[in-house]
Amino acid sequence: MLEQPEANRMANVPFSGIREVFEECDRLEAQGQNIVHLEIGRPDFDTPSPIKQGAIEALDRGDVHYTSNYGILPLREKLATKLEEENGIRYNPDDEIVVTCGATEAVFVTLMGLIGTGDEVLLPDPSWTYPAGVRLAGGEPTTYELDPATGFQPDIDSLRKAVSAQTKLLIVNSPNNPTGGVLSEQRAKALRDFAVDNDLIVLSDEIYEKILYDDKSHHSLAALDGMRDRTVTINGFSKAYSMTGWxxxxxxxxxxxxxxxxxxxxxxxxxxxxxxxxxAVRAVGSGLHEPMVEAFERRRDRVCERIKRIPGMSCPDPTGAFYAFPTLPEGYTDDQEFVFSLLRESGVALVPGSVFGDAGKGNLRIAYSNSVEQIDEAFDRLEHWL
Known part of the structure; x- marks a missing residue:
């Protein structure tokens, strides 16, 4: 056995807390236990048929080889049109758009390309797994707060306290994972002012852009004055078009x-x-996401309704993505113990809020990427278990 097989940089990169829940689900299901899955951050729908047909035709044509590092030009051209028409940002498809292996790779190569040893990166708390990517790139993650009282808008005072001379990059995620919060126009402009005043690069993760409710609008930071030259806009096909495996x-x-x-x-x-x-050429601008968003909104409404029935459990209504981020029920404080006990004893899979940062402690992430019937089954089991 090697004395120290892993690289030093891995010491501060933990195993994914979300994957720990997945692994426990697999173990329990192998033993025959029925699990209701509200932990998985992926749509439960099939990929729309026109998109699959595009893949079939590519196979039949023999388009099965390496492409440019930037991606195929027809897709980049469609993305350039989409970004201009829908987001108000103009990019040259030749050298300003890069197609990646999922938005996760887009985040990772952005951090690897732009962050060096000792550079500080401001990221939201709670947030998706950005801290690990920052550390792998040699940077130092520093968190800023999302305010539950305002639907999890970024707290500008918190940002001002967190920024330093070593800060190089600001990460913004809207609609947000894990909270379901959506950046308002007013707060987007405040972030713009903050980034410009502190001369920061911005990584704007907009993967849930099309999953919005209650007539909410999406605001791309790169479209604001002074932001195009300092912003990397990241998006993808996994969430809106149910293409996680693609x-x-x-x-x-x-x-x-x-x-x-x-x-x-x-x-x-x-x-x-x-x-x-x-x-994906068939997906861009197709509107194929719309029926799925309508289904997610019905599920969102049911989750919020069921949360309100449980004493001590509270949650701002999510206005985007497909997550709710409620507090623990009355009498509970340890979200890790709560989640794994509920999973093992009642077969309901959620994610502990602490997986998403210190601000997530005492919360749960509920992914309503399952049917209304399964959502009701999960909450029935939860209420019985409580």
Whole structure:
């Protein structure tokens, strides 16, 4: 046995807390236990048929080889049109858009390309797994608060306290995982002012952009005055088009930012799967996401209704993505113990809020990426268990 097999940088990169829940589900299901899954951050729908047909036709044509590091030009051209028409940002498809193996890779190569040893990165608390990527890139994650009282809007005072001379990059995620919060226009402009005043690069993760409720609007930070030249906009196909297994995302940024990112990308996956890229051409601008969003809104309403029935459990109504982030029920304080006890004893899978940072302690992430019937079954079991 080697004395120290892992690299030093891995010491501060924990095993994913979400994956720990997945692994326990697998173990229990192998033993025959029935699990209701409200922990999985993926749509439960099939990929729409026109998108699958695009892949079939690509296979029949023999489009099965490496593509440019940037991705196939027809997809980049459609993405450039989409970004201009829907987000108000103009990019050159030749060298300002990069198609990636999921939005996760887009985040990772952005951090690897732009962050160096000792650079500080501001990221929301609670948030998805950005801290691990920052540490792998050699940077130092520093958190800022999301305010539950305002629907989990970024707290600008918290940002001002967290920024320092070593801060290089700000991460913003809207609609947000795990809270379901959506950035307001007013708060987007406040973030713009903060980023410009402190000369920060911004990574704007917009993967849930199309999953919005209650007439909410999405605000791309790169579209605001002074932001295009300092922003990397990240998006993808997994969530809106139920294409998680196709592994396809993209990023858009000015050439000066893309240059180090594409160099980092060249030494990771080389290019996104050619077949997935040809399929995605059918997705962009198609409106194929709309029936799924309507279903998610019905599920959101049911989750909020059921949460309100449980003493001590409270949650701002999510206005985007497909997550709710309620507090623990009355009498409970340890979200890790709560989640694993509920899972083992009643077969309901949730994610502990503490997985998403210190601000998540005492909360739960509920992914309503399951049917209304399964949501009711999960809450029936939860109420019985309580």
């Amino acid at each position: 592994r396809l995302g993209y990023l858009a940024a000015p050439v000066d930012l893309v240059d180090p990112i594409i160099r980092a990308r060249q030494y990771t996956s080389t290019c996104a799967p050619s077949i997935s890229q040809h399929a």
